[in-house]
Amino acid sequence: MNWIFLIIAGLFEVGFTSCLSKIKETTGNEKYWWIAGFIIFLTTSMALLIKATQTLPMGTAYAVWTGIGAVGTVLMGVFIFNEPINFWRLFFISTLIFSIVGLKAVSH
Template sequence: MHWLFLLLAGLAEVTFAFCLNKAKLSAGNESVGWYVAFAGFSALSFYLLNLSLSQLPLGTAYAVWTGIGAVGTALLGMVVFGDPLTGPRLFFLTTLTGSVLGLKLVSV
């Protein structure tokens, strides 16, 4: 269950990054709505991370949380916002994903 909390926390981190970028690209009341969503998903992400820490080691949970956020946000940026898709970028995202999965496998 705690790994599920951590996965959801990472996905909430990707979502708050998405909201932050949408806020930057919009104006007026629409921008305010995206900032409110950013704050809500940020709070949700930290809350779920905190729940996962009751059973998972801090170093592992934090590394997995930031890894999910980094890989998810990079992929989202490439697919939704047109960020560059290059070989080296994919290579390092793959190695980061492998490291996150490795931490899960060696965790208690």
């Protein structure tokens, strides 16, 4: 069950990093909504990470959490924010995904 909490925490990390991107693009009241979203996503992500580390090794949980956040943020950047994609970006994202899967496979 804590692996599920960890995966959801990683997805919420994608949410708060996406809010960061929107904060720098907006002004006025809209900016405050994105800041509120950032705080909500950040708080939820951290709470779920804390819950997951009650039974999972901290090093593994943190690596998986940041990996999910990094991969998800890159994908959000490419598909939502129209950031460029090239061979090397795909290559290194792929190695990160394989590393996350490997950590899950060797964790008890």
